[in-house]
Amino acid sequence: MDPYEALLLHLLTPLVDHPDEVRITLGHERNVLQLLVTVAPGDVGRVIGRSGRTIAALRQIVKAAAQRGGQQVSIELEEAVA
Amino acid sequence: MTASTIPAPLDQARDWLVQTLRAMGFDLAVTASVTEEGPLLHIVDHPDSAMLIGARGQTLDAFQVLANTMFPIEDGERIRVDCGDYRARQQARLAEQVAAAAAEALERQEGVCLSPMHAADRKKVHDLAKEHAGVGTLSVGEDPARAVVISPLDADGKPMPYEGPLPQLPQRGRGGRGPGGRDRDRGRRGGGRDRG
Numbered sequence: 001m002d003p004y005e006a007l008l009l010h011l012l013t014p015l016v017d018h019p020d021e022v023r024i025t026l027g028h029e030r031n032v033l034q035l036l037v038t039v040a041p042g043d044v045g046r047v048i049g050r051s052g053r054t055i056a057a058l059r060q061i062v063k064a065a066a067q068r069g070g071q072q073v074s075i076e077l078e079e080a081v082a
Numbered sequence: 083m084t085a086s087t088i089p090a091p092l093d094q095a096r097d098w099l100v101q102t103l104r105a106m107g108f109d110l111a112v113t114a115s116v117t118e119e120g121p122l123l124h125i126v127d128h129p130d131s132a133m134l135i136g137a138r139g140q141t142l143d144a145f146q147v148l149a150n151t152m153f154p155i156e157d158g159e160r161i162r163v164d165c166g167d168y169r170a171r172q173q174a175r176l177a178e179q180v181a182a183a184a185a186e187a188l189e190r191q192e193g194v195c196l197s198p199m200h201a202a203d204r205k206k207v208h209d210l211a212k213e214h215a216g217v218g219t220l221s222v223g224e225d226p227a228r229a230v231v232i233s234p235l236d237a238d239g240k241p242m243p244y245e246g247p248l249p250q251l252p253q254r255g256r257g258g259r260g261p262g263g264r265d266r267d268r269g270r271r272g273g274g275r276d277r278g
Binding site (some may be wrong): 003006007010011014015049053054055056057058060061064065067068 | 098101102105106107130133134136140141143144147148150151172
């Protein structure tokens with residue numbers, strides 16, 4: 001597993017009610033590694049957090065880890081289609 | 083500090099932080115304690131700790147947000163996350179900024195706007211400014227660009243209204259340039275006036 005995907009999964013799992021429904025899809029655009037996150041519909045609010053604080057914290061931590069590896073990452077969140 | 087004084091959520095948060103650091107590629111010890119200022123997770127100092135701290139402590143703040151979301155302590159005290167002596171140095175820097183701004187405000191007889199800060203840091207600035215005679219504080223701008231102005235007191239003992247440019251957030255770092263902007267404590271050219 002990609003190390004940033006593993007880190008993000010580690011961060012997301014304890015945050016959500018349905019950890020088995022967390023999916024991360026990897027993509028690349030130019031030099032940026034894109035992590036597309038899908039969670040259960042009821043978990044979207046949890047992952048975003050009040051005023052977006054939780055998702056901002058997730059992005060900051062993954063960005064810090066990626067900086068060390070000289071990698072740029074972006075994280076996008078999508079609601080799972082039921 | 084004995085282990086029995088450590089609340090269970092703080093201990094769980096400590097384990098979570100150790101695992102998170104490991105997933106980031108850092109094998110570092112974290113200690114949990116309850117200080118006068120509340121529960122604290124302390125990451126041992128490390129040559130690469132600048133990366134763990136982040137610009138303006140953003141990465142430490144991110145650990146803090148997640149730790150408090152996942153492991154809330156019942157009496158409502160928030161967990162703080164520190165690395166090396168970062169928070170102490172930050173507090174000292176803040177005190178220096180406030181002292182310099184207070185001196186400048188008195189000399190120019192007008193408000194001096196500090197850079198935008200989180201609510202917690204703004205509170206510290208309001209408190210620090212009380213140690214300086216002849217000045218008061220007000221807040222201007224909207225979150226996340228809200229900032230404290232240190233302003234001379236008028237004849238009624240109220241801080242003079244601020245008429246300078248509104249604070250602007252520093253450019254979001256794309257390529258890891260330095261904090262840049264010699265004048266950033268002064269606020270960049272702002273749009274309209276603030277409603278105070």
